[in-house]
Amino acid sequence: xxxxxxxxxxxxxxxxxxxxxxxxxxxxxxxxxxxxxxxxxxxxxxxxxxxxxxxxxxxxxxxxxxxxxxxxxxxxxxxxxxxxxxxxxxxxxxxxxxxxxxxxxxx
Amino acid sequence: xxxxxxxxxxxxxxxxxxxxxxxxxxxxxxxxxxxxxxxxxxxxxxxxxxxxxxxxxxxxxxxxxxxxxxxxxxxxxxxxxxxxxxxxxxxxxxxxxxxxxxxxxxxxxxxxxxxxxxxxxxxxxxxxxxxxxxxxxxxxxxxxxxxxxxxxxxxxxxxxxxxxxxxxxxxxxxxxxxxxxxxxxxxxxxxxxxxxxxxxxxxxxxxxxxxxxxxxxxxxxxxxxxxxxxxxxxxxxxxxxxxxxxxxxxxxxxxxxxxxxxxxxxxxxxxxxxxxxxxxxxxxxxxxxxxxxxxxxxxxxxxxxxxxxxxxxxxxxxxxxxxxxxxxxxxxxxxxxxxxxxxxxxxxxxxxxxxxxxxxxxxxxxxxxxxxxxxxxxxxxxxxxxxxxxxxxxxxxxxxxxxxxxxxxxxxxxx
Ligand SMILES: Cc1cc2nc3c(=O)[nH]c(=O)nc-3n(C[C@H](O)[C@H](O)[C@H](O)COP(=O)(O)OP(=O)(O)OC[C@H]3O[C@@H](n4cnc5c(N)ncnc54)[C@H](O)[C@@H]3O)c2cc1C
Ligand SMILES: [Zn+2]
Numbered sequence: 277x278x279x280x281x282x283x284x285x286x287x288x289x290x291x292x293x294x295x296x297x298x299x300x301x302x303x304x305x306x307x308x309x310x311x312x313x314x315x316x317x318x319x320x321x322x323x324x325x326x327x328x329x330x331x332x333x334x335x336x337x338x339x340x341x342x343x344x345x346x347x348x349x350x351x352x353x354x355x356x357x358x359x360x361x362x363x364x365x366x367x368x369x370x371x372x373x374x375x376x377x378x379x380x381x382x383x
Numbered sequence: 384x385x386x387x388x389x390x391x392x393x394x395x396x397x398x399x400x401x402x403x404x405x406x407x408x409x410x411x412x413x414x415x416x417x418x419x420x421x422x423x424x425x426x427x428x429x430x431x432x433x434x435x436x437x438x439x440x441x442x443x444x445x446x447x448x449x450x451x452x453x454x455x456x457x458x459x460x461x462x463x464x465x466x467x468x469x470x471x472x473x474x475x476x477x478x479x480x481x482x483x484x485x486x487x488x489x490x491x492x493x494x495x496x497x498x499x500x501x502x503x504x505x506x507x508x509x510x511x512x513x514x515x516x517x518x519x520x521x522x523x524x525x526x527x528x529x530x531x532x533x534x535x536x537x538x539x540x541x542x543x544x545x546x547x548x549x550x551x552x553x554x555x556x557x558x559x560x561x562x563x564x565x566x567x568x569x570x571x572x573x574x575x576x577x578x579x580x581x582x583x584x585x586x587x588x589x590x591x592x593x594x595x596x597x598x599x600x601x602x603x604x605x606x607x608x609x610x611x612x613x614x615x616x617x618x619x620x621x622x623x624x625x626x627x628x629x630x631x632x633x634x635x636x637x638x639x640x641x642x643x644x645x646x647x648x649x650x651x652x653x654x655x656x657x658x659x660x661x662x663x664x665x666x667x668x669x670x671x672x673x674x675x676x677x678x679x680x681x682x683x684x685x686x687x688x689x690x691x692x693x694x695x696x697x698x699x700x701x702x703x704x705x706x707x708x709x710x711x712x713x714x715x716x717x718x719x720x721x722x723x724x725x726x727x728x729x730x731x732x733x734x735x736x737x738x739x740x741x742x743x744x745x746x747x748x749x750x751x752x753x754x755x756x757x758x759x760x761x762x763x764x765x766x767x768x769x770x771x772x773x774x775x776x777x778x779x780x781x782x783x784x785x786x787x788x789x790x791x792x793x794x795x796x797x798x
């Protein structure tokens with residue numbers, strides 16, 4: 277069972293209260309982009325076995341979208357943070373590095 | 384290899400079963416092979432088998448990080464059907480289903496293919512239209528299916544509640560020659576046949592790196608050392624993303640957990656497979672009497688081989704509504720597998736950016752039924768270096784080019 281703390285309302289929400297939204301920090305491509313860019317954005321999503329950044333929505337709570345850093349191999353949660361950022365905040369990166377010294381970093 | 388037969392059983396019965404030989408050998412890896420298959424699940428083993436049988440390529444190793452058949456091949460609910468919508472899907476799934484008809488004889492191994500019939504319930508008007516369309520498409524594709532009435536549904540499966548309060552049954556798509564098989568036996572049967580052809584099945588041998596030179600694979604790093612190869616086939620289902628990354632390319636695939644469960648064994652009460660896509664659950668009865676049940680995938684990337692508990696609850700809620708008699712049944716076991724999902728719910732059987740490296744993945748929640756056909760098509764691709772008619776449309780570049788093989792409806796409930 278996955279528990280994520282909503283960074284907006286502070287509720288520790290159990291996964292049935294949340295909706296998953298897959299990869300976070302996506303750069304969106306639309307008309308005018310190349311086929312490669314559009315494919316990478318739309319289909320070739322990151323699929324790591326390990327540290328992953330995701331979008332989640334607190335659907336049955338405050339309704340807001342937020343982001344989470346999670347390990348897909350163990351379900352460990354490193355932290356959650358508001359969605360209005362282009363990449364993971366420094367303190368989240370530090371937390372992950374402390375737990376996963378071999379982690380290659382966010383790219 | 385000594386053949387299995389009624390005479391063999393009689394002979395062994397007379398000498399206290401001391402003469403059975405091992406079904407497959409467990410050799411140490413050689414320095415190099417003509418072809419290496421990564422992943423000894425059903426699809427990897429079938430690929431190796433048809434490489435040998437159809438193309439005479441037998442200097443082959445199949446590398447498996449765990450034990451053979453221990454991935455999704457040994458974790459699925461064994462539904463076999465070919466009632467998909469698109470022509471290219473119908474072709475490969477029907478090829479596969481028809482190979483299952485004679486697989487036990489072909490492999491000299493009882494895979495217990497049981498064409499007991501698969502019924503997909505239509506419980507909304509949208510589903511009725513969708514399945515009628517599929518039945519028409521199947522008629523054109525030469526796949527035998529029919530759309531049947533609620534009365535016929537009740538005749539075929541008396542324990543089904545066709546007058547449920549939320550979603551009464553309005554009809555069903557019926558494939559009489561669909562059914563189930565014994566999942567482990569499929570892996571074991573292919574493994575025994577591959578070993579008999581002189582191929583090396585190397586278990587507990589994880590591929591940790593792919594070595595390439597000038598755009599071609601030369602070998603793989605493994606937990607049992609470096610092994611050279613002239614051709615590489617990656618057939619690792621849920622771990623396709625990892626192995627592709629070792630080979631230097633990214634796949635349009637994401638890994639999620641899918642669960643199944645079985646009940647305590649009860650007396651025979653249903654002799655077909657029923658899938659209820661609207662309420663999201665499906666059920667059949669195993670030869671041991673257990674009700675075999677499956678449902679939904681998690682909505683997030685996951686490699687833990689166990690799914691979220693609330694899915695079990697949702698699946699059982701759906702099935703109790705559909706089959707009220709199971710409401711007091713105890714569930715015995717639950718497990719999960721990591722399935723590789725593509726954007727159009729169709730598989731990938733494809734060349735890759737590396738000239739002599741091929742990939743077979745993306746079967747997601749529904750690739751047990753496809754094992755023989757997929758192995759057949761993948762062997763052709765690896766032997767000739769170009770896909771044959773069965774695999775041609777399933778290349779990995781179709782996403783970029785917008786040639787989707789959309790099976791999100793036919794894939795329906797995860798199975
Ligand atoms: C719960 C559940 C129910 C399902 N129900 C159905 C159903 O009813 N009908 C149906 O048609 N399909 C069903 N499926 C889907 C089906 O099980 C799969 O599509 C199919 O088994 C995939 O076979 P495979 O050989 O590709 O993969 P697998 O059997 O998973 O084999 C891949 C192998 O690769 C190995 N491997 C991975 N990485 C490495 C590495 N680096 N080095 C070496 N080896 C590696 C793994 O250990 C594994 O043994 C279900 C799946 C699940 C999980
Ligand atoms: Zn909230």
